[in-house]
Amino acid sequence: MSEFLVTQSHPAFELKGSVFTLMVLKLCTTELAQIQAQLDAKLKQAPQFFYHAPIIIDFSLFASEIQINVAKIIILLREYDLLPVAISGASEAVQQQALELNLPLLPTHTTAKKGAAEQEVPHSPTAQAKVITQPIRSGQQVVSLEGDLIIFANVSHGAEILARGNIHVYGALRGRALAGVSGDIHARIFCQQFEAEIISIAGHYQINEDVADHVQGQAAAVYLEGEHLHIQTLATPQRR
Secondary structure, three states, rough: OOOOHHHHHHHOOOOOOOOOOOOOOOOOOOOOOOHHHHOOOOOEHHHHHHHEEEEEEEEEOOOOOOOOHHHHHHHHHHHHHHHHHEEEOOOHHHHHHHHHHHOOOOOHHHOOOOHHHOOOOOOOOOOOOOEOOOOOOOOOOOEEEOOOEEEHHHHOOOOOOEEEEOOEEEEEOOOOEEOOOOOOOOOOOEEEEEOOOOOEEEEEEEHHOOOHHOOOOOEEEEEEEOOOOEEEEOOOOOOO
């Protein structure tokens, strides 16, 4: 059996920085029954979206003296096919538990302690937008990590589009759209026909079942105000 020769021209691996969109589970209680009840309700609304989703657990709302059993929380999340990958905002005692469970520690999530002006990580106004002219099919993912994402076609169910800045869809938006993925709270999502499965701006999510009926199928703009997403229908020009 031949062995692959590891040399400078043929390294064994490459170590690169990258950007991924991760959901943050910001706990407001340590009562497992309450967490379980809300998980039941939330995951039933979009089971495929949350299936095997990597999760960061944010403990920033709890004082250091509060007793927290990290292992039980992790077991509960895994029972719902969620995959905890790290913790943030935790006390030293909770951090020690996480390390014993081989979970890495991340800096405190910015939304826990900073105001809106400090949270914002705006995209550069000079950043070049990514322009797509082909339909985005189910299972495809398109990412613009430098600026806006502009799509002159439909986005199918099961597709995912992400942008550091705004998202513009000149067609039907039926998949998942995540704008402001680097924390830009002023990012927006625009589309000519709103049927999105899930929308997100700067980490704030909303699923289709929570969208008002009068918005469905309409031209719309999505924006973030405070901690909540708002969807505004847009007037379409009259044909002559």
